[in-house]
Amino acid sequence: MKPFNLIVVGYGGQGILTLTDIISKAALKQGYDVKEAELHGLAQRGGSLDCHVRFGGGIHSSLIPRAKADLIIALEALEALRACYWVNKNTVVLINSKIFRSSLNMKKILREIKKFTRKIYVVDADEIVKKETGNILGVNIFMLGYALKKKLLPLKKENVWKAVEERIRKRFLQENRKIFEKSFKY
Amino acid sequence: MKKELFGKRGFLFGNEAIVRGALESGVGYASSYPGTPATEIGDTFAAIAKDTGIYFEWSVNEKVALEAAAGAVFSGIKALVSMKHYGLNVASDSLLPLVYLGCPFVVVVADDPGSWSSVQAEQDTRWFSRLIHVPTLEPSNSQEAKDMTKFAFQFSQKHKIPVLVRLTTRICYSKSLVNFGKIKKGKKKGKFVKKEFKLGSAQTVALHKKLLEKLKKIRKDCEKSKLNFIEEGRGKIGIITSGVAYIYIKEAFQELKIKLPLLKLGFSYPFPSDKVKNFLKNLKKVIVIEELDPIIEEEVKKFSKKIKIYGKDFFSEAGELKPEDILVNLSKILGKKIDRNLSYNIKNYKEPEKRIPFFCPGCPHRSTFYAVKKALGKKIFAGDIGCYMLGVYEPFRMQDFVVSMGASVGISHGISKASGQKPVIFIGDSTFFHAGLPSLLNLVYNKANALVIVLDNRWTAMTGHQPNPGSGLTGMKKETKIANIEEIAKALGVDFVKTSNVWNFSQFVKDLKQAYSIKGVSVIVAKGECRLAFIRQAVRKGIKLPKFKIKKQDKKLEQLKDFGCPAIKKEKGKWLIDKDLCWSCSICKQLFPDLIEVEK
Numbered sequence A: 001m002k003p004f005n006l007i008v009v010g011y012g013g014q015g016i017l018t019l020t021d022i023i024s025k026a027a028l029k030q031g032y033d034v035k036e037a038e039l040h041g042l043a044q045r046g047g048s049l050d051c052h053v054r055f056g057g058g059i060h061s062s063l064i065p066r067a068k069a070d071l072i073i074a075l076e077a078l079e080a081l082r083a084c085y086w087v088n089k090n091t092v093v094l095i096n097s098k099i100f101r102s103s104l105n106m107k108k109i110l111r112e113i114k115k116f117t118r119k120i121y122v123v124d125a126d127e128i129v130k131k132e133t134g135n136i137l138g139v140n141i142f143m144l145g146y147a148l149k150k151k152l153l154p155l156k157k158e159n160v161w162k163a164v165e166e167r168i169r170k171r172f173l174q175e176n177r178k179i180f181e182k183s184f185k186y
Numbered sequence B: 001m002k003k004e005l006f007g008k009r010g011f012l013f014g015n016e017a018i019v020r021g022a023l024e025s026g027v028g029y030a031s032s033y034p035g036t037p038a039t040e041i042g043d044t045f046a047a048i049a050k051d052t053g054i055y056f057e058w059s060v061n062e063k064v065a066l067e068a069a070a071g072a073v074f075s076g077i078k079a080l081v082s083m084k085h086y087g088l089n090v091a092s093d094s095l096l097p098l099v100y101l102g103c104p105f106v107v108v109v110a111d112d113p114g115s116w117s118s119v120q121a122e123q124d125t126r127w128f129s130r131l132i133h134v135p136t137l138e139p140s141n142s143q144e145a146k147d148m149t150k151f152a153f154q155f156s157q158k159h160k161i162p163v164l165v166r167l168t169t170r171i172c173y174s175k176s177l178v179n180f181g182k183i184k185k186g187k188k189k190g191k192f193v194k195k196e197f198k199l200g201s202a203q204t205v206a207l208h209k210k211l212l213e214k215l216k217k218i219r220k221d222c223e224k225s226k227l228n229f230i231e232e233g234r235g236k237i238g239i240i241t242s243g244v245a246y247i248y249i250k251e252a253f254q255e256l257k258i259k260l261p262l263l264k265l266g267f268s269y270p271f272p273s274d275k276v277k278n279f280l281k282n283l284k285k286v287i288v289i290e291e292l293d294p295i296i297e298e299e300v301k302k303f304s305k306k307i308k309i310y311g312k313d314f315f316s317e318a319g320e321l322k323p324e325d326i327l328v329n330l331s332k333i334l335g336k337k338i339d340r341n342l343s344y345n346i347k348n349y350k351e352p353e354k355r356i357p358f359f360c361p362g363c364p365h366r367s368t369f370y371a372v373k374k375a376l377g378k379k380i381f382a383g384d385i386g387c388y389m390l391g392v393y394e395p396f397r398m399q400d401f402v403v404s405m406g407a408s409v410g411i412s413h414g415i416s417k418a419s420g421q422k423p424v425i426f427i428g429d430s431t432f433f434h435a436g437l438p439s440l441l442n443l444v445y446n447k448a449n450a451l452v453i454v455l456d457n458r459w460t461a462m463t464g465h466q467p468n469p470g471s472g473l474t475g476m477k478k479e480t481k482i483a484n485i486e487e488i489a490k491a492l493g494v495d496f497v498k499t500s501n502v503w504n505f506s507q508f509v510k511d512l513k514q515a516y517s518i519k520g521v522s523v524i525v526a527k528g529e530c531r532l533a534f535i536r537q538a539v540r541k542g543i544k545l546p547k548f549k550i551k552k553q554d555k556k557l558e559q560l561k562d563f564g565c566p567a568i569k570k571e572k573g574k575w576l577i578d579k580d581l582c583w584s585c586s587i588c589k590q591l592f593p594d595l596i597e598v599e600k
Ligand SMILES: Cc1ncc(C[n+]2csc(CCOP(=O)(O)OP(=O)(O)O)c2C)c(N)n1
Pocket: B033, B034, B035, B036, B062, B084, B086, B087, B090, B385, B386, B387, B388, B405, B427, B428, B429, B430, B431, B432, B455, B457, B459, B460, B461, B462, B463
């Protein structure tokens, strides 16, 4: 398979590293060669964060080259715009409608992103997850399920869930299962 | 225990792969001081040390960590020490003589091209290879990180010399599959052997000569080493590269559908000149692609006057090299067109507003900066390295300079002596232990006038909560004596010392005023545990903490802007506290007891 190039973005503290790790593990379970790139340190203190996952064949670099992403999963909208660095006209951009500490509004952000691609999905993940569980800790898992449901991510649901089980603490699994299943209903 | 590290193969970060390489070499002793991007080498040792019988410690600083590793080698144990690039600046004083003495151990140093987590300088450790005369390996991915660590142990034993493994951020933080070899059980307990490592006061020049002879032999091995290899290609233009750039070049070849002759240097010091000369024989032009400084380029220039060299005129010395930098510049040099999607992106993409990192909600440092602002107003503010660096941004802007670990104190001393002014110094607990002690003593002994605030959040927070001497836990999670900063300051002769609780805001402000009013050196130990660590504990124990909410809207609440808590915001003219973000520190309620209340 031609490499699948996924970038997960958001700001530090949104569970991006966990989400990225789950996706990599799921791709490994599916028998793909996988490469992943992330950053630690200051990038986590509320700063922008972009994590790269590539799976399939013929991959050298773990960083996805500019304008080469197949899918962007953005846990926050300003970061979706920043991620256009990796977007081309065939890239799908999946956006959680949340905007965190930015002077831009959604309309403006979407207008800008449309200069790069028309394939945009927006979902109010923060609101939905909060309604379901009373907090927003599970937004990363919701976005993952939603991407699977919309067939944006070529991974099998069982493999993904297995990877979630291996990664998330037992105490939180039940809540995450609920969110994961819910995400397939939207 | 990290499962990924055991079995037949694992999906590993470069940092984790280093540890696996050490396990396959029979390592018995590992030490480090945290620093991004190298921190997880230590974290990984910490996670596996007990089960594998290896000794691991977080030392107080890199110099001590390196010396201790050498001490283990003096006792017959295989040792590895890891650090970020700045760490080697601190430790190099001891590494030079250890090379003379022929002490075989492995030193892993991680550079941070692009300065993702390093504010001081963008530094290329490969210069140190030349200064210290230490054989140097440069892995390009996790598999090589593991294999080269193993090779480093063997090679250091063979030639009785330290070996440097040089990583960069993208290698540390990229994960890929690594095939494992066998784990080797090494000696865990040794015995100091007298005379084996002769120290030489009168022998320095003799030892230097001996080292130069040894380097000749090492160079011969390097010339033959498979870590430096040629990949055949077409044409008269070749490429020489090292580190992560190698991987990006392969990516670019695929994209541009080309294959140039390629020489990859994995064993890059001593420089394999013969191999390079040989490679250049049939070429008219050569492109040198390396991150940061033009080190390979300068070496190549020495002996190839006729050949045209492309290097730093295309690939910048500042910042990291990205895959697209290599793709675009290779196309330019070779006169090839780049993909239309890429050129569209380059033309139309502008980075949107930058996100400025901020103190976590409930961060004790926020309370400290706000209290200092209230208590002292505008002063000379000396900053240091750690999470509290964020005090440089809005709304505080309270750091006139940040230089290197411990420099807040040293520089303030000079200011105090040269100007007669009284600086206010911010220094974290880990930084205080790392490099603040000697400079605090210097303040006192040489009679400066300064207020030192030690921001004691109990952990080395910025790098991910490693323990330091104030934490009471060793790197192997054993309880130990807690170093009491107040007692230390008293013992050094500080004129006024007080420990303040950052969560008792009004008292904290009083303490700061008092401390600043005293002539001479005063120390305030601002105590308040890192909120991230504290909250994690609370969640684990199932402790529910109170959340706060606005009781009454009032003009006075405008002052909260200067407090800069991310949980507190104004929406549609009304102040509100975001429950999902509030981490229950209560300072806002202490500031406005009539306007803010506990949520029921
Ligand atoms: C010589 C050197 N080693 C390591 C680092 C990496 N580093 C930056 S800040 C920091 C720790 C700061 O801890 P502390 O002073 O306790 O402040 P905190 O982050 O906990 O607020 C470290 C280890 C560095 N910059 N320089």
